[in-house]
Amino acid sequence: MAETKREIERKYEATGDTELPDLTGVPGAGSVTHEGVTDLDALYYDTPDLRLAADSLTLRRRTGGADEGWHLKFPVAVGIRDEIRAPLSETLPASLAGLLRSRVRHADVVPVVRLRSSRDVRHLRAADGTLLAEISHDTVHATRLPGGETATWTEIEVELADGLDDTGDRILDAVEEQLAQAGIHPSDAPSKLARALHETGPGPAGHRPPHDDAPKDGTAxxxxxxxxxxxxxxxxxxxxxxxxxxxxxxxxxxxxxxxxxxxxxxxxxxxxxxxxxxxxxxxxxxxxxxxxxxxxxxxxxxxxxxxxxxxxxxxxxxxxxxxxxxxxxxxxxxxxxxxxxxxxxxxxxxxxxxxxxxxxxxxxxxxxxxxxxxxxxxxxxxxxxxxxxxxxxxxxxxxxxxxxxxxxxxxxxxxxxxxxxxxxxxxxxxxxxxxxxxxxxxxxxxxxxxxxxxxxxxxxxxxxxxxxxxxxxxxxxxxxxxxxxxxxxxxxxxxxxxxxxxxxxxxxxxx
CATH class of the missing domain: 1.40.20.10 (CHAD domain)
Incomplete structure (x- = not known):
């Protein structure tokens, strides 16, 4: 059965040598705990003409990590997405397929990108142990499918913990200020998939072709x-x-x-x-x-x-x-x-x-x-x-x-x-x-x-x-x-x- 999670996160540019600053200075924070390194392997699916990407939707099948399975993400606002999850299976679950129907129509949904990530995770916690945010230092290897064009990059991802929507901006802003002081700045890419598509080949063009005789601006x-x-x-x-x-x-x-x-x-x-x-x-x-x-x-x-x-x-x-x-x-x-x-x-x-x-x-x-x-x-x-x-x-x-x-x-x-x-x-x-x-x-x-x-x-x-x-x-x-x-x-x-x-x-x- 599919479940929905509100994902509120920000992404930052990094290199393999980038070191996270001490985030215990964030107001309300008490500690930063190291949660270890996890290897993630995800296939991202779309139509051959990238209709989902054109509308900023993300569909993936990921193994590794605590939330492995199928994930479908809908944009809500800048940095905010609703992630709908379904258990790991070989084929796309019907619960997710229906949500794609108005975009996909009769087109096939096929793998378009493979992302393999090494994720080094830290948890930012309040003094009482409450989780405030998860900070991930990701090394990402992207492969375009089919074709095999590749790209590699490193990024930092800060995701707000569940249930903190009311204070989320304050926490994320404070973390961002600490990162900026360490020379770590926001990424221009809205998502890993968007960056992978940009760096490995042509991006989405949309599925509604322009017409040659479009009326001139200013006309009825x-x-x-x-x-x-x-x-x-x-x-x-x-x-x-x-x-x-x-x-x-x-x-x-x-x-x-x-x-x-x-x-x-x-x-x-x-x-x-x-x-x-x-x-x-x-x-x-x-x-x-x-x-x-x-x-x-x-x-x-x-x-x-x-x-x-x-x-x-x-x-x-x-x-x-x-x-x-x-x-x-x-x-x-x-x-x-x-x-x-x-x-x-x-x-x-x-x-x-x-x-x-x-x-x-x-x-x-x-x-x-x-x-x-x-x-x-x-x-x-x-x-x-x-x-x-x-x-x-x-x-x-x-x-x-x-x-x-x-x-x-x-x-x-x-x-x-x-x-x-x-x-x-x-x-x-x-x-x-x-x-x-x-x-x-x-x-x-x-x-x-x-x-x-x-x-x-x-x-x-x-x-x-x-x-x-x-x-x-x-x-x-x-x-x-x-x-x-x-x-x-x-x-x-x-x-x-x-x-x-x-x-x-x-x-x-x-x-």
């Missing part, structure tokens, strides 16, 4: 494609995060799908819809599969918060137990749905299609025009669409039809906001202000729709409780509170909408 085509590329990268990057069940990963991936789909619709004067519409349909499918999990997460959090707001005297029957059971059951079903979608050939085909679209974008004539005019016009058009829907909804009496109309207005608000977000690099502050005002409308309408969904779930849960012989009083009470919350949102909407629809805000977009 360049601006829209930059935004599309950002969202495509997010979908690819978030795939393993969703598989790892990281916080908010499903939501972020779903939003990236929606932003792409909205961009194709908003900027249809720039990108040919005969090409992008089928892609948008597939994005709708993926967002829908992700939506099951996200919607259940939002609903469960909302219902739990509503229960928490009730005084104990109004919490009758096994309401919390019923909600916990409902949440666990539906969350499990939703996660199975998400993983099945990510493991499907349909998902891989969508990723390949998005890459192909970026490699040969279906640009229309407007793509050659100056970006400010084209993008501002598209944003204003989406805003006009939103205005029509909001005004229609406000003209309806409270009830089912207004709920539906407000939901349609919410979707239009998202599209208008996404359009403005895409235009921010081009239009600057006016687009940022516009996006912020529209987001306020979207948030209000979103809360209203969440209330509509919550009421349906409460009605269903009340029926189930009644059928089981439980009192449905609490569920009915929550239903009434959701009705009141929705009504309050509807009363607030005209004022929030008036701020977003201010003529000077729309005029600020210009062009």
């Amino acid at each position: 085509g360049a601006a829209v494609l930059a935004y599309v590329r950002t969202q495509v990268d997010a979908v690819v990057t978030l795939d393993p995060a969703v598989r790892r069940d990281l916080p908010d990963a499903v939501h972020k991936m779903r939003v990236a799908c929606r932003r792409l789909r909205s961009a194709f619709k908003t900027y249809r004067k720039v990108l040919d819809r005969t090409v992008t519409d089928p892609v948008a349909d597939e994005l709708t499918w993926l967002a829908g599969e992700l939506g099951t999990a996200r919607d259940e997460e939002v609903l469960s959090e909302r219902l739990a918060a509503r229960l928490d707001d009730l005084p104990d005297t109004l919490l009758l029957g096994p309401a919390r137990a019923r909600l916990t059971s409902r949440t666990a059951r539906r969350a499990e079903d939703a996660r199975r749905t998400v993983l099945a979608a990510l493991d499907s050939d349909r998902h891989l085909a969508l990723l390949d299609t998005l890459d192909a679209l970026l490699a040969a974008p279906p640009l229309r004539e407007a793509a050659t025009h100056e970006a400010p005019r084209v993008l501002a016009r598209a944003v204003r058009k989406d805003f006009d669409r939103l205005a029509t829907r909001v005004e229609h909804a406000l003209g309806l009496p409270p009830g089912h039809d207004r709920d539906l109309a407000l939901h349609e207005a919410r979707k239009a608000a998202k599209r208008a906001r996404y359009a403005a977000d895409a235009a921010k690099p081009t239009l600057g502050k006016p687009a940022k202000r516009f996006s912020r005002r529209v987001k306020a409308v979207q948030s209000l309408l979103g809360d209203h729709q969440d209330s509509v969904v919550a009421r349906a779930a409460l009605k269903e849960t009340a029926g189930q409780a009644h059928a089981a012989g439980e009192t449905a009083f609490t569920w009915g009470l929550l239903y009434g509170r959701e009705e009141a919350a929705a009504a309050a949102g509807e009363r607030e909407l005209p004022e929030v909408w008036a701020r977003a629809a201010a003529p000077k805000l729309r005029a600020a977009l210009g062009h």
Whole structure:
């Protein structure tokens, strides 16, 4: 079974003659213990075109040392990576293979570098013996595979001990200061693999080939494609995060799908819809599969918060137990749905299609025009669409039809906001202000729709409780509170909408 470890480390240049200074002067340190020398032998795997390295991912199979086995590392920030470990085996464990799928696709994963290291380890400990950091003096021999080009170097690696994230920077900074005084300076290489690739042959070029007729900087085509590329990268990057069940990963991936789909619709004067519409349909499918999990997460959090707001005297029957059971059951079903979608050939085909679209974008004539005019016009058009829907909804009496109309207005608000977000690099502050005002409308309408969904779930849960012989009083009470919350949102909407629809805000977009 795979386990995850947060790796926080810094690397430094060294030679075979480099001697470590006395690190007991580091604040909080009490001793430095010598742990001996270990020989490590690691095969690093990648696709032949080095797709993993291009995205700063590292996959290796290492023997020797206390943590021998398979290691997959994802970048988190500079000097910080999540290392996912699996037991030593001859073939790549399925638990790691799935996390590579969005990058690797149908390509083979093969050995690209062999690193043999002699690791001289010291432990920096506090006065009470608590481990603060591990300092390794490594002599590394790299061999490029296939081909046999070699490189040799020596480096010092300082890795923070587990559980010290809050004080980690202070400890690492203090160690670095001691090393600097001894003439030992940070390495330019972010990892051993990156250095080995650089010194033994061509490095990664990425797997998305550039197109020959790329639009010129400053044009609408360049601006829209930059935004599309950002969202495509997010979908690819978030795939393993969703598989790892990281916080908010499903939501972020779903939003990236929606932003792409909205961009194709908003900027249809720039990108040919005969090409992008089928892609948008597939994005709708993926967002829908992700939506099951996200919607259940939002609903469960909302219902739990509503229960928490009730005084104990109004919490009758096994309401919390019923909600916990409902949440666990539906969350499990939703996660199975998400993983099945990510493991499907349909998902891989969508990723390949998005890459192909970026490699040969279906640009229309407007793509050659100056970006400010084209993008501002598209944003204003989406805003006009939103205005029509909001005004229609406000003209309806409270009830089912207004709920539906407000939901349609919410979707239009998202599209208008996404359009403005895409235009921010081009239009600057006016687009940022516009996006912020529209987001306020979207948030209000979103809360209203969440209330509509919550009421349906409460009605269903009340029926189930009644059928089981439980009192449905609490569920009915929550239903009434959701009705009141929705009504309050509807009363607030005209004022929030008036701020977003201010003529000077729309005029600020210009062009």
